[in-house]
Amino acid sequence: MKSIKTLIVAAAFAGLFGGMAYAQSAHEIVVPPRHSWSFAGPFGSYDETQLQRGFKVFHEVCSNCHSMNKVTFRTLAEKGGPGFTKEQVTALAATYKVKDGPNDAGDMFERPGRAADFWPSPFPNKQAAAAANGGAAPPDFSVIAKARTYERGFPWFVFDMFTQFQEQGVDYISALLNGYEETPAEVTVPDGKYYNKYFPGHVISMPPPLQDGAVTYLKGADGKPQAPETVQQYSMDVAAFLMWAAEPHMEQRKEMAFRIMAFLLVFAGLLYFTKKKIWANVEGHA
Numbered sequence: 255m256k257s258i259k260t261l262i263v264a265a266a267f268a269g270l271f272g273g274m275a276y277a278q279s280a281h282e283i284v285v286p287p288r289h290s291w292s293f294a295g296p297f298g299s300y301d302e303t304q305l306q307r308g309f310k311v312f313h314e315v316c317s318n319c320h321s322m323n324k325v326t327f328r329t330l331a332e333k334g335g336p337g338f339t340k341e342q343v344t345a346l347a348a349t350y351k352v353k354d355g356p357n358d359a360g361d362m363f364e365r366p367g368r369a370a371d372f373w374p375s376p377f378p379n380k381q382a383a384a385a386a387n388g389g390a391a392p393p394d395f396s397v398i399a400k401a402r403t404y405e406r407g408f409p410w411f412v413f414d415m416f417t418q419f420q421e422q423g424v425d426y427i428s429a430l431l432n433g434y435e436e437t438p439a440e441v442t443v444p445d446g447k448y449y450n451k452y453f454p455g456h457v458i459s460m461p462p463p464l465q466d467g468a469v470t471y472l473k474g475a476d477g478k479p480q481a482p483e484t485v486q487q488y489s490m491d492v493a494a495f496l497m498w499a500a501e502p503h504m505e506q507r508k509e510m511a512f513r514i515m516a517f518l519l520v521f522a523g524l525l526y527f528t529k530k531k532i533w534a535n536v537e538g539h540a
Contacts, residue, residue, distance in 0.1 A: 284451045286404060286429030289490065291421050293497060296512075299505050300498055305336040307481060308495025311469050311488050316395065319387065319460075321375035324396035325499050328369040334505040335498060343369050350374050388446045390459035399423040399497040423500070424493040426452065431489035434462045464488045 292301040309330070312322075327347040330338045338346075347367035352374055355362035367374070375394075377383035384391040403422040406414065413419075433452035437443045443457055450458045464485045471479040481487050498504075 283405070284433075285406070286422075286425045286452055288425055289421070289428060291424060291494065291497075293494070293504060294421055295418055296508060298508075300334060301494065302335075302337045303480065304491050304494050305498050306338075307471055307487075308491035308493070308498075309336050310471070311464075311492040312395070312495055314469050315463055315488075316492065317373075318376055319383075319392040320395045321377075321392075322373040322395045322499060323375060324394070325373050325502070326369070327367065327371055327373065329502050331369075332502065335502055336495075340369070347371055388459050392460070395496055395499065397500040399427060399493065399500040401500075402426050421497075424497045427493040427496060428489040431464055431492070432485060 292298055292304070327343050328340075330336055330346075331340050331343045347369050350367040350371075351364045352367045352371050353362055354365050357363055375383070377386065377391075380391050400423055404426050406422070429452040430450060433450040435449055435451055437449040441449060441456065443449050447457050447459055448461055449456055466484045469483065469488060471481055471483055474480055481491070501507075
């Protein structure tokens with residue numbers, strides 16, 4: 255018993271000093287602000303209009319450097335996505351050249367893209383991508399909204415398990431796109447690099463990709479854009495689109511989870527009443 259108490263006290267001190275150590279280093283970490291996303295929580299779903307705007311930002315800006323080679327064109331027309339028609343997807347795919355082959359002569363060739371093709375990379379290989387971007391190859395965007403995150407520290411990660419907070423990735427992407435600032439006097443940034451307060455280490459190779467008015471959104475009935483054409487809005491929209499790219503079947507997954515939960519509740523009720531019926535006339539189990 256004494257050893258157990260000793261372990262408990264040791265664990266408490268470890269947690270205390272661990273939290274203090276994190277607090278001491280927290281001034282070096284700029285935590286991205288939390289945003290309200292339509293797809294957050296167990297009842298959340300994607301905003302189709304926002305996904306369409308985010309795709310437009312990705313298509314016109316991000317895809318010039320970044321690939322998305324785990325997402326097929328036809329996924330854009332699936333339920334729970336941006337809501338494009340099959341005809342729109344086919345026309346979009348045909349604007350790209352895809353390497354295919356070999357043909358009957360054993361040669362590789364290029365052909366117009368098809369809906370079943372994966373989104374092509376703007377560079378032929380990783381080395382070419384790095385050479386065109388100052389030695390740092392731009393990462394693939396297929397699952398980046400799930401792959402990127404940040405440390406929230408204790409006790410927040412405990413709360414996240416109960417609140418089902420899983421939007422660190424999109425919060426980080428949105429913050430990163432808004433995090434470019436003038437380099438502080440005490441920081442040295444090498445030539446060809448940029449200062450970003452949300453990027454780990456604060457020195458990033460990617461130049462600011464977005465500017466106000468860079469992407470033109472569709473206009474509504476009143477002749478005004480559907481959303482503000484600002485860096486803040488662009489970053490939110492493209493982050494939401496990248497979340498969808500990382501998990502295009504999220505809505506179906508949540509729908510299936512609710513069906514399973516409903517089935518388990520009904521099944522548990524049937525088992526309970528079956529048990530009551532079977533043991534009702536048995537002495538001592540009434």
